[in-house]
Amino acid sequence: MFNVRPTLSPISEAKRHAMKVKLDGLAKPTGGLGRLETLMITLAGIQQTTKPRTAKRCVMVFAGDHGVERAGVSATPRKVTWEQSINTLEGHTTVASLAIANHCDVKVIDVGVDHDLSGTGVIDKKVNWGTKNLAEEPAMTRDEAIQCLQAGYDVALDTINEGNDLLLIGELGVGNTTPASAIISVLLGVPAADVVGRGSVISTERMAHKTKVVEKAIADWQPDPNDPVDVLSKVGGFEIGAKAGAILCAAEHGVPLILDGFLSYAGAVIAEKLDPGVKDHLIASHLSREFGSKCALDWLGLTPMLDLQMAVGEGSGAVLALSLIDAMQSVLTHMNTLADIDVRFKP
Numbered sequence: 001m002f003n004v005r006p007t008l009s010p011i012s013e014a015k016r017h018a019m020k021v022k023l024d025g026l027a028k029p030t031g032g033l034g035r036l037e038t039l040m041i042t043l044a045g046i047q048q049t050t051k052p053r054t055a056k057r058c059v060m061v062f063a064g065d066h067g068v069e070r071a072g073v074s075a076t077p078r079k080v081t082w083e084q085s086i087n088t089l090e091g092h093t094t095v096a097s098l099a100i101a102n103h104c105d106v107k108v109i110d111v112g113v114d115h116d117l118s119g120t121g122v123i124d125k126k127v128n129w130g131t132k133n134l135a136e137e138p139a140m141t142r143d144e145a146i147q148c149l150q151a152g153y154d155v156a157l158d159t160i161n162e163g164n165d166l167l168l169i170g171e172l173g174v175g176n177t178t179p180a181s182a183i184i185s186v187l188l189g190v191p192a193a194d195v196v197g198r199g200s201v202i203s204t205e206r207m208a209h210k211t212k213v214v215e216k217a218i219a220d221w222q223p224d225p226n227d228p229v230d231v232l233s234k235v236g237g238f239e240i241g242a243k244a245g246a247i248l249c250a251a252e253h254g255v256p257l258i259l260d261g262f263l264s265y266a267g268a269v270i271a272e273k274l275d276p277g278v279k280d281h282l283i284a285s286h287l288s289r290e291f292g293s294k295c296a297l298d299w300l301g302l303t304p305m306l307d308l309q310m311a312v313g314e315g316s317g318a319v320l321a322l323s324l325i326d327a328m329q330s331v332l333t334h335m336n337t338l339a340d341i342d343v344r345f346k347p
């Protein structure tokens with residue numbers, strides 16, 4: 001499937017225009033709601049309606065472990081991946097608590113956690129028990145890369161078929177800012193030093209080491225920048241691949257997908273390279289604090305809704321952005337029009 005270019009759902013220019021006319025007709029200065037208006041125009045284009053459907057939403061939290069965590073690139077112990085997977089389903093993590101506040105369903109999907117999560121409620125799509133250490137060997141086989149893309153695609157398809165109007169993606173994966181940096185570095189052709197950041201907050205010394213690990217992995221394994229599956233397999237991660245697969249599925253089915261932070265950007269870059277135009281089906285919820293974020297979002301041509309210096313991941317920023325969509329649905333439902341109050345502008 002990922003060797004064949006799928007067909008993207010069309011974006012309706014007519015509905016985008018009609019939504020702009022609708023917003024301009026409301027009793028407020030033209031464009032006064034700024035990028036909140038752009039957000040609704042984007043939804044109108046993707047869903048091909050001036051009455052966007054946003055009530056049923058689900059955040060898919062893809063979880064996987066990373067062999068490179070053993071190379072000393074993260075501040076966080078490996079067990080956090082599996083423990084927070086369970087804690088998310090119990091409602092106690094950042095994404096889970098924000099999902100409660102924003103009326104969002106939560107799924108956790110094991111695409112490569114180094115722990116047996118059977119019987120916990122975590123969806124089992126395990127490709128392997130963590131990736132290999134990319135400091136020593138390629139992270140995964142090409143077949144595994146395709147498997148994790150497919151797993152993300154399949155979970156997204158199930159989630160769409162359950163009637164969800166909006167898809168959101170997040171992740172759990174100790175060490176994953178290292179492969180995400182490597183993916184963005186290779187696919188965007190930027191130096192590792194321009195994208196490697198502090199992840200779950202490492203020291204300056206450790207960050208210099210992390211940069212060298214990324215540079216060396218790229219030099220050793222020579223991922224082909226023209227082959228996103230090769231890049232994913234050599235320097236990637238299972239949950240990043242799954243996110244790319246989910247993005248492709250959403251874009252094929254005309255369902256808006258809300259990105260979270262840096263790991264979502266890496267998934268989006270893979271998806272956009274696999275199928276140019278995917279980005280038009282995405283909403284960037286926030287600008288992650290991670291150093292390489294702006295570089296990735298600029299390349300994707302996406303403007304983040306929020307800039308709150310967040311760097312939790314999990315899908316937390318994506319879920320938070322639902323509050324902006326809900327606010328705009330209230331605007332569309334309750335506001336007077338300029339005609340109602342008999343006001344005409346004379347610019």
Ligand SMILES: O=C(O)c1ccc[n+]([C@@H]2O[C@H](COP(=O)([O-])O)[C@@H](O)[C@H]2O)c1
Nearest residue numbers: 074173175176177199200261262288313
């Ligand atoms: O969402 C982000 O932009 C983000 C930025 C930094 C860290 N994280 C989260 O922290 C973990 C990765 O950090 P690290 O330092 O272990 O690579 C992983 O579970 C991510 O969900 C997430």
Ligand SMILES: Cc1cc2nc[nH]c2cc1C
Nearest residue numbers: 076080084200312313314
């Ligand atoms: C507690 C904790 C929660 C996380 N969620 C995503 N990455 C994380 C890293 C840590 C350390």
